[in-house]
Amino acid sequence: MVDYDALIEQLGNVRERLRQYEDVDYMTAMYKGYSNSGETLEEIQDAIKDLRQQEASLQRQIDDA
Numbered sequence: 001m002v003d004y005d006a007l008i009e010q011l012g013n014v015r016e017r018l019r020q021y022e023d024v025d026y027m028t029a030m031y032k033g034y035s036n037s038g039e040t041l042e043e044i045q046d047a048i049k050d051l052r053q054q055e056a057s058l059q060r061q062i063d064d065a
Contacts, residue, residue: 004062004065007058007061007062007065008062010058011055011058011059011062014051014054014055014058015055017051018048018051018052018055021044021047021048021051022048024036025037025039025044026041026044026045026048029041029044
């Protein structure tokens with residue numbers, strides 16, 4: 001049995017990290033060439049792609065629960 005509450009919590013965490021990357025880190029890297037944590041624009045874009053995949057996977061699991 002899938003723990004629905006745990007999936008919801010994981011989805012919320014992924015969405016918050018995605019928001020941080022999209023709203024803060026991406027814009028900082030576009031301006032300065034790197035984020036506040038030192039990641040390059042390419043690394044941030046890869047992280048955003050991975051987080052979007054995680055988000056979609058978690059959403060499917062929740063929908064199927």
